[in-house]
């Protein structure tokens with residue numbers, strides 16, 4: 320038996336400061352999401368169901384839509400590349416850059432690139448790749464990893480950031496005023512944008528019908544990164560396709576509201592190819608790398624619904640476990656409920672290492688209720704727990720169940736045990752010399768035993 | 783086998799296991815419309831939603847000149863096609879207006895005036911279409927971006943604006959100024975793009 324839930328341990332060891340940042344941040348986002356959806360729509364649930372159904376349909380016909388997206392992209396003058404694995408994706412990006420002798424670029428936030436650790440790879444190959452989203456920029460300076468999908472530095476406070484800026488020479492002195500921090504990053508990053516030869520972005524959606532790629536940011540960093548660059552490379556997971564332009568409206572309306580409580584994200588950019596000839600600023604060349612990296616395995620599994628995810632972070636914000644433990648506790652790119660499902664599946668050969676994640680949930684159901692594409696996350700977590708069992712992967716908290724099974728299948732034994740167990744209230748159980756029990760109790764306190772009362776009540780009532 | 787073939791064959795074999803393939807859910811895009819956001823005339827709704835997103839509607843070029851002067855912003859760029867409608871008035875109020883955006887001097891432009899191809903009433907968004915935007919950077923690097931459009935170019939809703947995307951290679955919807963809440967969730971405007979998003983009718 321594994322001694323403990325790794326997430327529980329992380330949650331206990333996290334500093335108060337960090338935990339407060341995460342709890343306050345995620346609670347505020349949950350609140351904003353709720354109020355905007357209910358102010359704007361009589362029945363926000365109907366929209367979530369619709370969005371989920373569109374995604375389901377697309378995923379069930381992904382071969383067809385992928386083919387359609389490919390030909391639409393090509394028609395738009397985009398160079399399309401396929402990458403089956405993360406390594407292939409990295410090599411493809413590097414090749415595009417090397418062939419054009421590009422050594423400086425900016426990157427706007429992309430979970431797909433986080434997933435394959437693109438940045439360190441490019442750095443190793445002598446290419447300067449600067450993160451331009453403010454949060455990601457700070458993560459990069461600190462050599463840290465994001466702990467939230469939308470707000471990568473939700474775990475940091477202003478003092479830490481101010482110290483980083485001073486240490487890294489972004490600013491000459493210490494100043495922890497959030498506005499000053501932002502202005503300093505503004506000045507530093509625009510110089511980098513202007514020098515960059517290329518920009519790497521993700522892609523929130525691709526319309527198969529038109530080949531439009533939709534990119535959303537609040538800061539305007541992908542737009543700024545693109546404007547002076549010659550080459551634009553978009554790294555996009557194959558599950559990001561939607562059938563038509565009309566469908567983009569459904570997802571855009573839900574994404575901003577679910578992520579940050581905005582009716583739309585500030586900069587919503589529809590890109591169908593390199594810039595117009597008449598336009599002085601913008602890439603002359605556009606590449607789209609369509610990446611599989613385990614997605615087809617997820618599609619094959621009984622958890623394929625998770626591929627509907629539009630990375631809004633609402634499930635992270637609302638999750639009591641995420642709030643206590645923070646995203647880093649999930650030990651993979653995607654934290655929180657979405658990560659508990661996606662990470663063990665996506666990082667297939669690591670399944671045993673991450674198989675504990677699906678247990679880090681009380682199955683309260685809040686994640687499903689907020690999900691803009693109606694993913695039944697609690698069901699998927701149960702399916703993954705089952706998978707772990709079937710594959711005989713030892714699970715934290717696995718208490719030998721056979722004594723319980725004997726008890727539970729014999730009514731007379733059960734009766735006796737129920738009444739006798741009341742005696743436990745008077746036993747110093749915390750010091751009982753049973754190792755598994757001790758480990759289990761190390762993270763929990765037991766309520767007082769009330770077993771047997773129901774049977775007694777029922778019997779009395781029948782009289 | 784190429785990567786492309788490998789992906790397609792994996793996807794196809796994964797889909798063989800999907801018994802009940804979901805049909806496309808047909809729907810009326812009107813289900814997306816937010817009634818409270820659409821209340822009033824198009825201009826009223828646009829102005830209200832733009833303001834709610836942190837943007838600003840300014841009534842006339844003279845008013846714009848006052849707004850810029852008050853903010854201490856005296857030098858900027860104007861799309862040559864908008865000089866008659868806006869730029870000349872600003873110049874007559876003593877502002878320096880350039881009609882060439884020279885990116886090597888990007889910090890010199892405190893405001894940038896470009897043509898928007900439309901707006902969305904429901905969200906307060908301004909629509910910048912590559913074909914009409916004289917320079918993407920001129921709409922992005924200055925502290926104030928002024929988007930000029932005709933009042934009859936306002937689309938009603940998000941689905942309407944999507945239906946009107948057209949053949950352009952690049953269309954941007956800007957909904958308010960550039961924003962972040964990365965530092966402790968505190969809202970700061972003007973991260974990489976404009977700290978002030980202004981709309982003006984021509």
Ligand code: SF4
Nearest residue numbers: 628629631632634690
């Ligand atoms: S699983 Fe749903 S709620 Fe969570 S990030 Fe994805 S889309 Fe958002």
